[in-house]
Amino acid sequence: MFQREKRRPRPSVRERLPLLKHLGDRARLAQVVRDTAFRVADNVTRALSAGLSLADVRALLRGEPLPEGREVVFTNAFFAHWRPRAYAQSASKFSNTFALGFLSVLTLFVQAITGIVLMLFYNPSADAAYASVWRIVAEIPFGQFVRDLHRLSADLLILFAALHLLRVYFAGAFKPPRQFTWVTGVLLLVLVLGSALTGSLLPYDQAAYWGVTWVTDALKAAPPREGIGVAFTRFVRGGDTVGAATLLRFYFAHIALLPALTLALLAAHYYRVARLHGISLPAGEEESPDPEVRAAAQARVDFLPGILTREWLWIAMAVCALTMLAAFGYHAPLGSAADATRAPSPATVSWYWLWLQGMRQDPIVLPLWRAWCDAFGVDALDWYDSAAWQGVLLPSALFLLLLGVPYLDEVWDRWRGHASSRLGHNRKLGVTLGLLGVAVFIWFTYLGTPMASAPVSRAAEIAQAFLPAECVPAPIPLLPADCGVARRLGYDGLPTGAYELEQFADVPPSASRFEVMLAQMYARLRRQTDLPDAKGFFIVADWQTDLKKITLRITWTPRAPDEVGVFERTMFLHRDSVD
Amino acid sequence: MSTRFQILVGLLFTLLTGVPLATIAVNDFGIVPSSEPMGLERRAAARRGREIEMGAETFARWCAGCHGVLGEGIPQVAPALARGDLLDGRRARAIGWTAGTDALIRHTIVAGRPIPSRPDLYAARMPAWGSEFGGALGAEQVNALVAFILNWRVAAPEVNAFPPLPPTVAATRVPALPPTPTPRVQVLPVCQMIPAPYAGAKAPFPSDDKAVLASGKQIYEARCAACHGNTGKGDGPAAAALNPKPANLTDKAFMRMLPVDCHLYVIAEGVKGTGMPPWKSLGNDALWKVLIYTRAFSGTP
Numbered sequence: 039m040f041q042r043e044k045r046r047p048r049p050s051v052r053e054r055l056p057l058l059k060h061l062g063d064r065a066r067l068a069q070v071v072r073d074t075a076f077r078v079a080d081n082v083t084r085a086l087s088a089g090l091s092l093a094d095v096r097a098l099l100r101g102e103p104l105p106e107g108r109e110v111v112f113t114n115a116f117f118a119h120w121r122p123r124a125y126a127q128s129a130s131k132f133s134n135t136f137a138l139g140f141l142s143v144l145t146l147f148v149q150a151i152t153g154i155v156l157m158l159f160y161n162p163s164a165d166a167a168y169a170s171v172w173r174i175v176a177e178i179p180f181g182q183f184v185r186d187l188h189r190l191s192a193d194l195l196i197l198f199a200a201l202h203l204l205r206v207y208f209a210g211a212f213k214p215p216r217q218f219t220w221v222t223g224v225l226l227l228v229l230v231l232g233s234a235l236t237g238s239l240l241p242y243d244q245a246a247y248w249g250v251t252w253v254t255d256a257l258k259a260a261p262p263r264e265g266i267g268v269a270f271t272r273f274v275r276g277g278d279t280v281g282a283a284t285l286l287r288f289y290f291a292h293i294a295l296l297p298a299l300t301l302a303l304l305a306a307h308y309y310r311v312a313r314l315h316g317i318s319l320p321a322g323e324e325e326s327p328d329p330e331v332r333a334a335a336q337a338r339v340d341f342l343p344g345i346l347t348r349e350w351l352w353i354a355m356a357v358c359a360l361t362m363l364a365a366f367g368y369h370a371p372l373g374s375a376a377d378a379t380r381a382p383s384p385a386t387v388s389w390y391w392l393w394l395q396g397m398r399q400d401p402i403v404l405p406l407w408r409a410w411c412d413a414f415g416v417d418a419l420d421w422y423d424s425a426a427w428q429g430v431l432l433p434s435a436l437f438l439l440l441l442g443v444p445y446l447d448e449v450w451d452r453w454r455g456h457a458s459s460r461l462g463h464n465r466k467l468g469v470t471l472g473l474l475g476v477a478v479f480i481w482f483t484y485l486g487t488p489m490a491s492a493p494v495s496r497a498a499e500i501a502q503a504f505l506p507a508e509c510v511p512a513p514i515p516l517l518p519a520d521c522g523v524a525r526r527l528g529y530d531g532l533p534t535g536a537y538e539l540e541q542f543a544d545v546p547p548s549a550s551r552f553e554v555m556l557a558q559m560y561a562r563l564r565r566q567t568d569l570p571d572a573k574g575f576f577i578v579a580d581w582q583t584d585l586k587k588i589t590l591r592i593t594w595t596p597r598a599p600d601e602v603g604v605f606e607r608t609m610f611l612h613r614d615s616v617d
Numbered sequence: 618m619s620t621r622f623q624i625l626v627g628l629l630f631t632l633l634t635g636v637p638l639a640t641i642a643v644n645d646f647g648i649v650p651s652s653e654p655m656g657l658e659r660r661a662a663a664r665r666g667r668e669i670e671m672g673a674e675t676f677a678r679w680c681a682g683c684h685g686v687l688g689e690g691i692p693q694v695a696p697a698l699a700r701g702d703l704l705d706g707r708r709a710r711a712i713g714w715t716a717g718t719d720a721l722i723r724h725t726i727v728a729g730r731p732i733p734s735r736p737d738l739y740a741a742r743m744p745a746w747g748s749e750f751g752g753a754l755g756a757e758q759v760n761a762l763v764a765f766i767l768n769w770r771v772a773a774p775e776v777n778a779f780p781p782l783p784p785t786v787a788a789t790r791v792p793a794l795p796p797t798p799t800p801r802v803q804v805l806p807v808c809q810m811i812p813a814p815y816a817g818a819k820a821p822f823p824s825d826d827k828a829v830l831a832s833g834k835q836i837y838e839a840r841c842a843a844c845h846g847n848t849g850k851g852d853g854p855a856a857a858a859l860n861p862k863p864a865n866l867t868d869k870a871f872m873r874m875l876p877v878d879c880h881l882y883v884i885a886e887g888v889k890g891t892g893m894p895p896w897k898s899l900g901n902d903a904l905w906k907v908l909i910y911t912r913a914f915s916g917t918p
Contacts, residue, residue: 098620100621101619101620164755164756165757166756168757169760172664176660177657179645179646180642180645343620347624348623351630354626354631354634355630357630357634358634362634362637364637365637365641366637374670374671375755375758377758379753582765582769583771584666584768585669585768587673596827599827602834603831604831608677610669611670612666614659614665614666615666616663616666
């Protein structure tokens with residue numbers, strides 16, 4: 039009963055390798071190899087392409103009709119399951135979505151791929167981070183290219199995600215049944231901004247160090263300041279100031295925590311769009327009184343081949359554009375190494391944080407409150423904690439408001455007794471509030487730029503334009519940072535000598551770029567009215583081998599007894615250094 | 618657009634993407650021989666250039682006060698750095714250092730010198746500047762400083778910064794104690810015996826002259842602020858590494874125990890056993906200007 043089963047005879051080599059049978063017959067062997075290769079390729083194509091055989095793909099590309107039932111998704115077509123089998127005719131039009139969600143995901147993929155490459159060379163320790171970024175730029179072939187791509191598509195990702203949010207808002211696409219999809223989208227935007235903040239510290243140059251210092255400083259004001267604010271800032275920074283601990287936890291958040299959360303939320307977001315309710319139709323067609331228009335809008339467009347081909351075309355175009363930009367136009371900035379003892383002035387942050395910087399200037403509430411206090415003679419100025427309200431509470435409230443938009447909208451409609459409608463003229467209030475929000479956002483962004491903040495002094499303002507201590511990032515994405523006129527002229531463009539600016543009051547049109555710069559400086563100096571008898575001197579000295587020291591000295595008659603009447607800005611410029 | 622047309626355009630874009638990629642490959646790998654430095658080579662040069670610029674800024678800020686603006690050294694304070702024997706490795710060999718000149722400079726900056734190498738020539742003690750020892754400079758600033766100092770190598774003059782000790786001086790490196798003076802009341806110990814040119818000295822400038830204060834401020838910020846701090850509280854970035862700590866110049870009680878003539882003596886000759894170096898090489902006028910400026914911190918006449 040319990041006898042062991044008899045061992046089966048081992049299969050012979052010929053049985054195991056049928057090809058060997060045809061070793062003698064060349065033509066037959068070639069035939070068998072060809073057939074097998076074709077069968078394998080055909081199986082792979084079927085598995086990847088929702089069941090299309092090679093012959094079907096060939097037919098598709100030739101524009102021939104497919105045999106009936108061929109689009110049916112095979113259960114083993116893993117990748118094909120990610121995409122819907124068909125789209126509604128109107129939803130798939132470019133002018134309906136401007137492909138903003140698609141472009142966001144595309145830039146996110148670029149981020150993931152370039153990020154993994156950068157991770158191989160980056161060293162997240164305070165002593166070595168900056169040097170390792172320079173190593174990527176100056177020693178690794180294609181290193182600068184990959185870093186440029188990473189920075190470039192980071193800016194584009196934020197831009198596309200923000201525009202995507204605006205598009206969905208103004209199209210009313212957040213209305214039922216897409217309410218929770220909107221919530222996941224807003225959370226994704228926050229995660230993207232978090233990734234941008236944590237990533238911006240990693241180069242560990244001056245802009246990184248002080249940019250993160252300023253943004254996290256805003257958290258300090260969270261009330262109660264001593265309990266929550268300081269404790270939370272300490273938690274984020276891993277200490278009282280930005281330092282090695284901050285770098286390590288930002289690195290962890292940037293490469294592990296935030297990507298994992300983003301991936302999970304993106305899956306939920308995309309599942310809802312692709313499987314649950316589809317892309318919203320244009321409102322005018324969806325709510326058209328004409329049933330024919332509605333039916334035409336809903337008409338099926340198969341994913342294969344049209345939509346997939348179009349997407350690959352977009353991918354090819356976008357990758358080509360990104361590559362061109364990174365190779366020929368755009369280089370991710372890298373300033374001086376972080377120095378905790380020297381804050382660059384004026385404060386500069388990336389374009390997507392300027393609105394926060396502008397809010398912290400408190401341009402609306404504080405003046406009103408002050409006027410109110412003055413008018414009634416009440417001494418209540420201390421009651422209003424501007425930093426807490428404008429830096430933490432109001433932005434948090436705005437975020438919650440943004441999350442709740444679809445639900446507030448529903449409550450509003452129900453209260454007014456309206457049926458839910460996506461048409462613009464049925465939601466005048468929503469569209470107006472949206473436009474107002476965009477305008478206020480742009481205004482705050484402007485207030486956050488250095489050009490809107492009061493300069494420390496007129497002399498410092500002139501120095502900043504010509505000899506800035508650090509390159510100033512542009513307030514608009516993808517524009518290069520401004521490193522000052524003197525640095526643009528370069529080592530050879532600045533002849534050694536001491537120049538009094540007055541002598542360059544009117545330079546002939548044939549003057550060199552250097553003389554034109556001195557003339558511009560003099561014009562700026564003369565135009566200002568604050569400094570009495572202001573005089574400017576520009577000194578270029580040979581300092582060391584291939585190193586020049588450039589000094590701008592502005593003197594004026596002191597206006598107050600404690601004023602010195604001299605301003606000096608110094609910069610060193612090496613022959614090989616380029617901006 | 619028909620599907621086939623889209624495929625054609627997409628293929629064209631894919632091929633077009635090869636152009637920038639090929640450009641970078643040619644530049645970065647230097648496939649095409651060229652006299653112009655390209656790609657990686659140029660960026661590596663830019664990196665060295667930026668490092669030297671950063672080093673120059675750091676040097677002007679922290680080091681020029683003692684080692685001179687152009688690294689020429691200040692007599693009795695600190696030795697020259699722009700000198701041939703240091704930068705070509707002779708100095709390292711002379712003191713038996715085998716790890717190379719850049720390591721010698723780097724370690725001296727980071728860890729300082731526990732005792733002055735030649736107190737008879739240079740009274741100031743090099744403090745530890747590395748952030749790991751409580752100094753102001755991170756690893757990148759130190760790297761930049763080393764790059765900047767080594768860049769003097771090309772045109773460094775021959776300076777005999779460390780002449781050999783004469784045998785008699787070598788035997789008596791510890792100076793004999795001066796005779797115990799008669800104590801003056803309510804002054805610092807160092808003020809109890811002030812030698813001749815300083816005793817009873819009077820300021821040649823009025824103490825409220827704006828020009829004097831301004832130029833005193835300039836000297837102070839260049840030479841003194843690193844240890845005594847910009848506001849005179851003795852909390853400059855280099856102070857952390859010093860023991861005893863630099864004096865708090867805003868302390869009224871302390872400044873009252875430091876009469877004007879003794880103050881001048883201390884600035885000119887330094888204080889033995891502390892980090893305070895002698896500054897008399899700056900010239901008498903400069904000393905008085907900075908003295909007037911520092912006394913203004915506490916309002917002591």
